[in-house]
Amino acid sequence: MHKEVIIIGAGPAGLTAASQLLKIGVEVMLIDRNDLVGGQLTKQTHMFFGSEKQHASKRGIDILTMLDEKLKQYPNKLTVFTQTTVVGLYNDKVVTCIKDDRYFKLSADAIIIATGASEKSLPFENNDLPGVYAAGAVQTLMNVYGVKPGHKVLMVGSGNIGLIVSYQLMQAGVHVVGLVEAADHISGYLVHASKIKRLGVDLWMNTSVKKAIGVDSVEAVEIWQLDDQWQGIPGTEKQLEVDTICIAVGLAPLTELLQQIGAEVVYIRELGGNVPRVNKHYETSINNVFACGDVTGIEEASSAMIAGEITGIETALKLGYHVPNHTAKLTQLHCDLDTLRQGPHGSKIRQGIAKLGVQL
Amino acid sequence: MDPKHVIICRCSDVTLADLIALFEQGYQTFEELKRIKRVGMGPCQANTCGKMVQWEISKYFNQPLEEVPFHNMRPLTMGIKLKEIMEAKNREE
Numbered sequence: 001m002h003k004e005v006i007i008i009g010a011g012p013a014g015l016t017a018a019s020q021l022l023k024i025g026v027e028v029m030l031i032d033r034n035d036l037v038g039g040q041l042t043k044q045t046h047m048f049f050g051s052e053k054q055h056a057s058k059r060g061i062d063i064l065t066m067l068d069e070k071l072k073q074y075p076n077k078l079t080v081f082t083q084t085t086v087v088g089l090y091n092d093k094v095v096t097c098i099k100d101d102r103y104f105k106l107s108a109d110a111i112i113i114a115t116g117a118s119e120k121s122l123p124f125e126n127n128d129l130p131g132v133y134a135a136g137a138v139q140t141l142m143n144v145y146g147v148k149p150g151h152k153v154l155m156v157g158s159g160n161i162g163l164i165v166s167y168q169l170m171q172a173g174v175h176v177v178g179l180v181e182a183a184d185h186i187s188g189y190l191v192h193a194s195k196i197k198r199l200g201v202d203l204w205m206n207t208s209v210k211k212a213i214g215v216d217s218v219e220a221v222e223i224w225q226l227d228d229q230w231q232g233i234p235g236t237e238k239q240l241e242v243d244t245i246c247i248a249v250g251l252a253p254l255t256e257l258l259q260q261i262g263a264e265v266v267y268i269r270e271l272g273g274n275v276p277r278v279n280k281h282y283e284t285s286i287n288n289v290f291a292c293g294d295v296t297g298i299e300e301a302s303s304a305m306i307a308g309e310i311t312g313i314e315t316a317l318k319l320g321y322h323v324p325n326h327t328a329k330l331t332q333l334h335c336d337l338d339t340l341r342q343g344p345h346g347s348k349i350r351q352g353i354a355k356l357g358v359q360l
Numbered sequence: 361m362d363p364k365h366v367i368i369c370r371c372s373d374v375t376l377a378d379l380i381a382l383f384e385q386g387y388q389t390f391e392e393l394k395r396i397k398r399v400g401m402g403p404c405q406a407n408t409c410g411k412m413v414q415w416e417i418s419k420y421f422n423q424p425l426e427e428v429p430f431h432n433m434r435p436l437t438m439g440i441k442l443k444e445i446m447e448a449k450n451r452e453e
Contacts, residue, residue, distance in 0.1 A: 055451065085437065086437065087435060087436040087437050087438055087440060088435030088436050088437070089435070090435070096436070097437065098440055098444065099436075100399060101387050101441075101444060102444065102447070102448070103388060103440060103444040103445055103447070103448040105448070106450055118407045118408070120411050121409070121411075121412060122412075123366045123367075123368060123376055123416070124361065124366060125362055125365045126365050127365055127366060127367050128367040128370055204434075210361060211365075234363070252407075252410075252411050254407065256405060256407070256433045256437055257437070259430075259432075259433040260433050260434060260435050260437075265425045265430075267425060267428075267430070268426075269425065269426070274430060291417050354401050
C-alpha cells in the first residue's frame with residue numbers, strides 16, 4: 001500500500017500533523033502501536049497550563065477528543081492503524097509493520113516520525129523487583145485501565161510527571177509515602193509540588209534510592225542523601241515501608257527508526273538525549289523524512305501540538321502542495337512556540353535548541 | 361550498593377557488576393558490550409538499558425556523555441517470527 005504521507009506515532013504531534021495535512025488535502029496514514037490514538041493525552045486527566053490557544057485549562061483527554069473530531073472530518077483521506085508496530089524503516093521510504101502477527105509493507109512519499117519518548121530507568125540495588133515501576137506506566141495503569149499499582153508508593157523524581165502522578169495516585173486512594181529528588185530543588189512546576197506538599201507528602205531533596213528491599217516483590221525501600229557530587233552519603237540511610245517504587249527521572253527521545261535509516265542524530269543533554277538533527281522545516285538529514293514532538297527533544301504536549309502543525313504544513317509544501325498563507329501561518333506557529341518556551345522552565349529547551357543550531 | 365544486584369539490562373539479565381568486569385577487561389563501547397553480553401539486544405532493543413549503559417561508560421572512563429558513541433540500530437525494532445515474513449512474501453506472490 002502506498003500513501004502520500006505516513007505518520008508514525010499518533011500522539012499530540014502526530015495527530016496535529018495529520019490534521020494539518022488533511023486540511024490541505026494530502027492523504028495520510030497514521031500508525032500507532034497502542035490500542036488507542038492519543039499517546040500521552042490518553043492518560044492526562046489533569047488540566048493544561050499556558051495560553052488558551054494551546055488549550056490551557058482543558059484536560060489532556062478532552063484535547064484528544066477534540067483532535068479526534070477534527071480528523072473524523074476526512075474519512076476518505078485518512079487511514080488509521082492502531083495496535084500496529086513499525087518494525088523497520090528503510091531509505092526508499094518503505095515502512096514494515098506488524099499487526100496481529102501479520103507482517104506487511106507500506107510506502108510513502110514522505111514520512112513523519114512522531115514516536116515520542118520512552119522513560120529513563122535508574123540503576124539501584126534490586127531494581128528488577130516487581131513493584132518497581134516507571135511513572136508513566138503507573139499513570140497508564142491507573143488512568144487508562146483503572147488499576148492501582150500498589151498501596152504505598154515512593155515517588156522518585158520531582159519533574160512534572162513525578163509531581164502529577166503523585167497527585168493522581170492520591171486521587172486514586174493510594175498512599176504516597178514521600179518523594180525523593182537527587183537535585184537540590186523541585187524540577188517541575190511549584191504549583192504541582194505545593195499541592196502534594198499540602199496534602200502531607202514529604203519532599204526530600206538531595207536524596208535518592210539506595211536499594212529496594214523484598215523477597216518476591218518490593219516490601220521496603222532504602223533512601224539516602226547525596227553529596228554535591230551526587231554520591232550517596234553513608235550513615236544517612238532511611239528505610240520506608242512501601243510496596244511500589246515509582247521512577248520519574250525523565251524521558252528519552254525514541255529515535256531508533258531514524259537511526260535505522262542513518263538520519264543524523266546528536267546527543268543533546270538538554271533535549272533528553274539523542275535527537276535527530278532537523279532543519280527549521282523539521283526535516284531530518286534524510287530527504288522527505290520529518291520528525292516532530294518529543295522525538296526531537298523532550299517538551300510538553302502543548303509544544304508538540306504546535307510542532308506537529310508546523311511539520312504538517314512543511315511536509316505538504318515539500319510535496320508541492322499549495323498552502324494558502326503558509327508564510328503567515330508558519331510565522332505565527334513559530335511565534336507561539338517561542339512564547340511557550342519563555343520563562344525559567346523553558347530555559348533548558350532553549351539551551352538545547354541553541355546547541356542544535358536551528359530556529360525551531 | 362552491591363553492583364551484582366543492580367540490573368542494567370533486564371532482557372538479558374546483565375548487571376552493573378557484569379559491565380564493570382568488561383570495562384576492566386578493556387571493553388569500552390556499547391557495540392563491544394553488546395557483542396559479548398547481548399546487552400541491549402532483547403525485546404526492548406536498548407530502550408530501557410541504553411541510557412544507563414551510556415551513563416556507566418561515561419562514568420567509568422570519565423568520558424563526557426556527548427562523546428560516548430551510541431550503538432548501531434538496525435531493523436527490526438522487535439522480534440518477529442520468520443514465519444510472519446514468509447507469509448507476507450507468499451501473500452505478495
